[in-house]
Amino acid sequence: MVLLLLLLVVSLNQEGLYLQQVKLGFDDPDGALSDWNNRHDTLCEWSGIKCDLETYSVDLSNANIVGPFHTIICRLPNLTNLSLSNNYINSSLPDDISACEKLQHLDLSENYLVGPIPTMIANITTLRSLVLSRNNFSDDIPESFGRFQRLEELAPIGNLLNGTIPSVLVNFFTLRVLNLAYNPFTPSQIPSDIGNFTNLEFLCLTQSNLVSQIQVKFQRTCVPWGR
Numbered sequence: 001m002v003l004l005l006l007l008l009v010v011s012l013n014q015e016g017l018y019l020q021q022v023k024l025g026f027d028d029p030d031g032a033l034s035d036w037n038n039r040h041d042t043l044c045e046w047s048g049i050k051c052d053l054e055t056y057s058v059d060l061s062n063a064n065i066v067g068p069f070h071t072i073i074c075r076l077p078n079l080t081n082l083s084l085s086n087n088y089i090n091s092s093l094p095d096d097i098s099a100c101e102k103l104q105h106l107d108l109s110e111n112y113l114v115g116p117i118p119t120m121i122a123n124i125t126t127l128r129s130l131v132l133s134r135n136n137f138s139d140d141i142p143e144s145f146g147r148f149q150r151l152e153e154l155a156p157i158g159n160l161l162n163g164t165i166p167s168v169l170v171n172f173f174t175l176r177v178l179n180l181a182y183n184p185f186t187p188s189q190i191p192s193d194i195g196n197f198t199n200l201e202f203l204c205l206t207q208s209n210l211v212s213q214i215q216v217k218f219q220r221t222c223v224p225w226g227r
């Protein structure tokens with residue numbers, strides 16, 4: 001009997017405790033996180049968690065979870081992918097998201113995020129894709145974005161971005177996809193230097209108040225977007 005009890009009380013490691021805190025921060029009406037408990041001896045079996053040689057990937061897309069963005073998730077060591085796409089994340093994004101310092105792919109699309117895109121997000125210099133489409137982000141694309149070193153995809157489509165595009169955008173030699181469509185940016189012309197991007201394959205400025213004389217260089221057409 002004692003042995004049985006001992007077997008049931010499998011202790012969680014530190015990463016498990018962080019994930020428990022992440023779970024507590026969300027309302028989870030569908031029980032998407034119901035297997036995030038101490039009955040598994042490895043977190044890698046929990047819904048949405050993938051482990052690969054000392055790195056973690058968290059994919060909670062389409063989980064119907066509700067609540068603010070908590071940076072506690074950034075305490076997972078070597079968190080490389082984070083997707084919370086298509087949920088009800090309803091806060092602003094905190095500056096200390098920069099604590100997710102190993103992140104390569106961040107997808108927060110289709111949520112209820114508001115306020116400015118935090119300046120400090122650009123401190124995540126490992127970031128390769130930043131997908132923020134279909135939220136209510138406002139203000140500018142921060143000047144700090146010049147610090148990104150590996151960003152290949154920047155797609156804040158369908159937000160309320162009503163400010164300006166930083167001139168540093170022309171330094172993004174790694175960028176392949178730039179999609180700024182469906183935002184009420186301050187009317188302006190994208191610097192023609194943007195055509196100097198050696199890697200740019202796709203530029204979309206539909207209904208963004210932005211114009212560019214070099215857009216014809218990029219052959220793919222912008223996808224129609226309803227909101």
Ligand SMILES: *[C@@H]1O[C@H](CO)[C@@H](O)[C@H](O)[C@H]1NC(C)=O
Pocket residue numbers: 054055077078
């Ligand atoms: C993070 O990854 C590095 C290798 O990239 C590894 O040396 C380190 O042990 C990992 N850290 C943890 C806490 O898993």
Ligand SMILES: *[C@@H]1O[C@H](CO)[C@@H](O)[C@H](O)[C@H]1NC(C)=O
Pocket residue numbers: 027066067068090091
């Ligand atoms: C976000 O959702 C949570 C959980 O439903 C709620 O308690 C909170 O008031 C919401 N916050 C905002 C800013 O709407």
Ligand SMILES: *[C@@H]1O[C@H](CO)[C@@H](O)[C@H](O)[C@H]1NC(C)=O
Pocket residue numbers: 050052057080081105129
């Ligand atoms: C991380 O995200 C990228 C881009 O969405 C994807 O190609 C890759 O397979 C993901 N890796 C893991 C381990 O889920």
Ligand SMILES: *[C@@H]1O[C@H](CO)[C@@H](O)[C@H](O)[C@H]1NC(C)=O
Pocket residue numbers: 112113114135136160
């Ligand atoms: C997002 O913006 C739309 C359009 O302005 C508005 O109707 C909606 O209430 C906003 N939602 C949030 C969560 O701010």
Ligand SMILES: *[C@@H]1O[C@H](CO)[C@@H](O)[C@H](O)[C@H]1NC(C)=O
Pocket residue numbers: 098120123
């Ligand atoms: C972000 O990067 C800037 C410039 O490199 C640095 O001054 C600042 O301390 C960093 N902030 C954080 C929170 O890492």
Ligand SMILES: *[C@@H]1O[C@H](CO)[C@@H](O)[C@H](O)[C@H]1NC(C)=O
Pocket residue numbers: 138139162163
């Ligand atoms: C952009 O929208 C935000 C939030 O609605 C507002 O506070 C700000 O004044 C607007 N900025 C401009 C330049 O219109």
Ligand SMILES: *[C@@H]1O[C@H](CO)[C@@H](O)[C@H](O)[C@H]1NC(C)=O
Pocket residue numbers: 170193196
């Ligand atoms: C872009 O290319 C043009 C012409 O090739 C050049 O004059 C300009 O200085 C370049 N801009 C940048 C930022 O490299």
